Amino acid sequence: MATIRARKRADGCVSYTAQIRLVRDGTQVYQESQTFARKEAAKAWVRNREAELDQPGAVERANRxxxxxxxxxxxxxxxxxxxxxxxxxxxxxxxxxxxxxxxxxxxxxxxxxxxxxxxxxxxxxxxxxxxxxxxxxxxxxxxxxxxxxxxxxxxxxxxxxxxxxxxxxxxxxxxxxxxERDRRPTLDELDRVLTHFQEMQARRKSKINMLKVIGFALFSTRRQEEITRIQWKDLDEVGQRVLVRDMKNPGQKIGNDVWCHLPPEAWAILQTMPKSRSEIFPYNAPSISASWTRACQFLEIVNLNFHDLRHDGVSRLFEMDWDIPRVASVSGHRDWNSMRRYTHLRGRGDAYLNWAWSDRILQAPVTMGASLTN
The missing domain is CATH 1.10.150.130 (Tyrosine recombinase, N-terminal domain)
Known part of the structure; x- marks a missing residue:
């Protein structure tokens, strides 16, 4: 025997609970119920489940x-x-x-x-x-x-x-x-965001230097979690490389440590960071994301994520006529199919050549407060 009862949830929506009871020789031998968002689904489940329970041994298996x-x-x-x-x-x-x-x-x-x-x-x-x-x-x-x-x-x-x-x-x-996401920040959007953080830094010293973080994310193509994990001991001064620990990968994350080349702009930003912590950017990744999101909302910049800086950085290198292996040495991608998702070209040449914010980012003072690492 089956029954279906409508029940009103705390949020005001209605759910449907279907219940099946099997009785043999006056004794209930099996009971089962399921809840559905739609009544039609509940009825279909009852039909299918009753048919299944009619099969030999089905009730015994169901009772386990x-x-x-x-x-x-x-x-x-x-x-x-x-x-x-x-x-x-x-x-x-x-x-x-x-x-x-x-x-x-x-x-x-x-x-x-x-x-x-x-x-x-x-x-x-x-x-x-x-x-x-x-x-x-x-x-x-x-x-x-x-x-x-x-x-x-x-x-x-x-x-x-x-x-x-x-x-x-x-x-x-x-x-x-x-x-596939094709959103890249425009120079105007970056100018507004960086101006916003520069003014905030001038009014109230913040432990997170967003100018440095944004500039490094753009030119290094690194993810925010990777940025906050980089330590001074992870740098190869001779090869101008950085060891990116636990790089995101569908098949492996923990222990997937990859050496990545740092373009000159990213390398220069690193050299301006104080060496008072083991981490180069001793910040909290979710806090970086939250600061970025609040700034974009305040400036009414729509649909621009912090991760889009990596997207822009990879596309920029291709616009500068870098070949696939050379771009991969920076981004850490293992194959072209993955890298292609980050590649949406706007033209040829370096859009950041003689960029006014390059010097401002390098000259931005850094205040190290209490450690904010993950």
Whole structure:
């Protein structure tokens, strides 16, 4: 026997809880319930689940102790922490999935239909109204958990559920792949941002010298997390290189240390930093990001991320007629396909030749307060 009940959540939206009860010889032998964002999905689940439970041995298998998606995610996070810390985006995404309605599903209930339903919910108003690419990232991170849940821990997870769900979403017309970003800062935008930070520094001494950080990010093509990890001992004075520790890489992050060449502009900025700390830029990466975001919001500069400085730096080197191996020696990219995503040319030559801010960045005074490293 199955029932479907509508329930109003704390945020005002309505969810639908489907419950199945099986009784044999007057005794209840099985009970299961699932919650859905749409009533149609709840009805479909009831039909499919009742058909599955009619199969020989299905009730016995269903009565075994199962695990929820949240429990699988928690176990995955605990296991991965022993090997290498996860990136903050993946970590936050998995935790959010675990706390959502999807986190309450059991391992056997994770079907392609449920995954499609979750993706549609995420793209809908109730799930946050995210872009298909963001929903696709959710599925990718969740897929990492599901891919080892069955072979490693023995959970009853359909090995084809994720691939089937992605196939369905593609047929429905959703492009779940991340779009290549082509945003680069203009010289006018950089002038406004740097002027903003220079005026702030003059009014109130800040521990984070954003002029130095922005200039170094642009000319070195380094990510903000990499910048804050660089130590003086990581410099090769003769080769004008820097050892970038734990460089981001899809297959490896922790222990992926790469030597990267520093163009003259980036090298000159390093030489102006005090050697009072082991780190060259003893700042907190999230604080750098927050300062950048606040400045862009205040200046009404739309859709410009700190990471776009790396994008601009790589494109600039190609505009200066550097070849692929030489640009890769700076950016740290291993193949052209990855580097191509950062390459959107505007013309030929060096747009930063005789740039007024070059000398201002070098001459900007640095005040070292309490350590702000990660």
């Amino acid at each position: 102790k199962s695990a929820t998606v949240k429990e699988m995610i928690d176990r995955y996070l605990a296991e991965m922490e022993k090997v290498r810390p996860l990136g903050k985006t993946k970590l936050a995404t998995l935790r959010a999935i675990g706390e959502s309605y999807f986190g309450k599903l059991t391992d056997q209930s994770v079907t392609s239909q449920q995954l499609v339903e979750y993706a549609l919910w995420r793209m809908g108003k109730l799930g946050g109204g995210v872009q298909p690419q963001t929903a696709g990232n959710d599925l990718a991170h969740l897929g990492a958990v599901l891919s080892i849940a069955r072979p490693a821990w023995g959970y009853e997870v359909d090995p084809h559920a994720m691939s089937d769900a992605r196939r369905v979403l593609k047929k429905l017309g959703y492009n779940m792949k991340s779009r």
